[in-house]
Structure formats: C-alpha cells, structure tokens
Amino acid sequence: MFNFKVDDILQTINMIKMHHLDIRTVTLSLSLRDCISTDINETAEKIYNKIVKYGKNLAPYAEQVEDEYSIPIVNKRIAVTPLSLIGESAKNPDYVLLAKTLDKAAHEVNVDFIGGFSALVEKGCTKGDDLLISSIPEALAQTERVCSSVNVASTKAGINMKGVKRMGETIKKAAELTASQDGIGAAKLVVFCNVPSDNPFMAGAFHGYGEPECALNIGVSGPGVVRAAVANLPKDADFGVVANKIKSIAYKITSTGELVGRDLAKRLDIPFGVIDLSLAPTPAQGDSVANILEAMGLERTGAHGTTAALALLNDAVKKGGTMATSYVGGLSGAFIPVSEDAGMIEAVEKDALHIDKLEAMTCVCSVGIDMVAIPGATPAHTISGIIADEMAIGMINKKTTAVRIIPVPNKGVGDYAVYGGLLGEAPIMPVNNFDNSVFINRSGRIPAPIHSLNN
C-alpha cells in the first residue's frame, strides 16, 4: 500500500508553482545593546562585527532550506535594536555613520534589507531619538538596504503630534533627497502606532526592547493560494464556507512557515521567534490581496463591501494560522500595499479605489496606508494629517497601524512612481488638498483614549 497521499503532494507543488506560495522573509532579529559606546566609531565597529558574526550564515543556510523543501524564501533580512538607543551615549553622535555601518554589514552578509534605524517616540523624544529622526532623510539617501521606522503613537500613550508633524516633514525630505529614484527614501520609512517588537516585515522591522539576544522571525505569504481557493468556491457559497476555506489554506501556509522557520533556526543555532501570519502580496500577476476580495464577489477592490470582505479575510487568516504555530507575532493579517499588489494598482487605475477608502480598509487590515504614492507637491502638513488619521485609528482600535507614503518628487496625479522588484510601481493618487496646517501645528499630544464606554 502506498503510504502517502499523492493529492497532497500535487496540491503542495501546485501551491508553490502556480500560486506563488513562498516564505516571504526570514528575519534575524538581533540585539545591539552591547554595542553602545561613548565613541561613535567604536559603536559602529561593534555593530558591524556583531551583525557579521550572527548574520553570516543566514543567507547560505536559508538557501539550503529553500532547496530541501523546494519552497522559495524570497527575502533574508536582519532587524536590530532601535538605533536611537545605541548611538545615544556617544560623545560624538553620528547616526548617518551608523546607517552606513548597517548597510555595509547587510551587503557583507548578503541580506536584502536591514531594519532598525528606528525610534519609539509616542510620548516624546530623547536626545538620541531627536538626532536619529533628523538623520533619517540623509541616512536613507546614502544607503541602499537600510529601513527606518518611527513609532509616534500608542493606545496607552496617545499620539505624539509633534512627532507626527516632524514625520510629515521627514517623509517629504526623504523623498526629495532620493528624487532621481522617485523618492525611494520614503518607501523605506514607516510611521507606526502600536508598533510590534518582533515584526519580520520591512520597512518596520526592528528588535524590540523586550526581545531576547537574538531570534529568527518568519513572515509567510500566499495571497495567490487563497485567491485560487476562494475563486474555486461556488458563487453562492455562504460566508461561513468562505471563511472556513480561507482558514484551512492559512493553516497550510503557516504550518509550512513553521517548518521552515524551526529548521532554519536550528541550523543557525538561535531561538525560533514568531511567525507573522501575513498575506503579503507581490506585484506578480495573481499574487494579490485585492484579487482575493474580488474573488469574493466585488467587481473591483474599492467597491462598497470591500472593508467587510477584508475584515473577513484578515480574521480568517489569523484563525487558521494560529492553529498551525505555537508563537504568532509581528503584524499578522492581510497587507494592503498599493504599489506591491497588481490588483490594487488596477483598482486605482480604474478609479475604484481612493485614499479615503484605503484609510477605511486599514481599520480592519493588518497594518495601514502602505506604499501609496502621492503628488510630490503635497505639503508636509498634509502628509502629517494622513499620519494623524491613521494613528488615531490604531490608537482607538488598539491595533497596529502605519503609514508608508511617498510624495514622488516632480510627479503628479496620472504619473507613476516606479521602483521595481518587490516594491513594484504605483500610480500617483490624489490627496485632499484642503488646509490642515493650524491643526498640525498645535503640537503636544492627543491624549490616550478611555477604555470603557466603547462606542
């Protein structure tokens, strides 16, 4: 008797070959707290040595695992302690030097991105935070693989509106300094509310203060697989059936991630951290979260009903994924980036999807306004307004929200920002141009919300 099911084998191969099932990222999360020094050059040297020591085996071992299971591992990444903390004690602080050090180490160990040029300032800035934020545009312009994130709000602390104002200006400057590449600096910068400390995805990955010395965090993917499964259901299948189908696929995707993660962590001899249960789209045809919503019965993403469809999807992914792994973390849910999702791009092109609907969708998706290109002439205070709205959604709903938005220099609505690779390309979307500058200039904090009277 044949003791394995050939249908299972065919289904697995089909998921990988036809529907782009992959491990989106294996992210080595690494503490740099022991690299602090009073001399910034010494700090930089310690950082470089530590990253190379811990990271040198990541890419080769990941390739071994990829080969043995025949499942692509798309990205190898490293996340480090927020650098604001690491550079702060130096008598001669220089955060751009530290960013260049991260970039050099990332090249040396052959990882795609390195995250952690970060600060957590939901209540306010220390001297190090302040300097780091000032250095972000220059740091992103002078490096290739460094990603930056700043947390400006939380449910417990409220929204640091001074930070929100500064991040609007910082995003604008980061885009301007990389104008020749359609403002790619801003595509490597994300502003958070309730940022998780173990997220393996970029641009927001860093090694949080409560994390161990190092750990391996995994980001799975698979929107193409979910889309195919939903598309194969009868048009009149009820929502219970749709949710169950998504749950069963999420289970399969996540258990594969768990297997790969544990195997790789064992080879690297470091603890396995978390699996981020995410549906992360790519620009490849069919690997789209928008197409899943459309497979449920919407003509285009953006049609009325989109937020409900996304809510069902996001929750079912979490339910199915949780069954498959012991430790879940990161952002966990469905990402809705525009430039990285062919279905979202099409929805924008067909005038079905606008920034206001995207904002509504972020109430129920895993993160927020992601990889949205806007006109380069958009004032900084308008960008700050978009951030403030998104932070408010996260703060009130006790969820992670974020903004990664690119004011594309010298381009306007109707033009495209083109990045290539996983970052894709984005049609430039219009923003609301009414003035909000008095609101944004108020400074201070929006107080944390009350948690009774939940209406």
Next chain:
Amino acid sequence: MKDSKIIVTIFGADKIGIVAAISQVMEKYEVNIEDISQTTMQEYFVMFMMCDIGKANAGFSDIKNAILEKAQSLKMEVWVQKKEIFDKMHSI
C-alpha cells in the same frame, strides 16, 4: 530517520524507461526507494517516489542535482523535496 525521507515527483509525457532511469540514479547514490506510485493528470504522466536517503553515500543536494540532471535529459519536470513539508502542511 524521520527527516531522511524524500519525495520525488516527476511530471511529463509518458515514455519508456522513466522509472528505470531515475532508479539508476537512486542505485548509484544508495538511496532506498520505499514506495512508488503513478497517475496521469490531463495528458501528463506523474510519478511519485518515496525514498530514504539516510544511508545514501551523498548528501541531499548532490542527490537532488543528479535527479534533476537525469530528469532534464528525459525532458521531464522533477521536484525533489523532504517529506516533512507534506506531513506538516496536510495534517493537524
């Protein structure tokens, strides 16, 4: 050894000698073939082999490359994967 099991899946137009050719590779590397099954999918021939490489005279990667090379000469598509991926994905 649990993780020494591999599944070899071969797709392509049916022709004489596929099983023999792949089996020769297995013999060369002292890979134990534990089970074989075959089916047709649309007009394609699909063959599945469960093998144990625990006592083989080479590592996974060498064996996989040899199988890929042989399959390529037969104009067949082949997947060589550790069996664990199927166990994890399809059981609770």
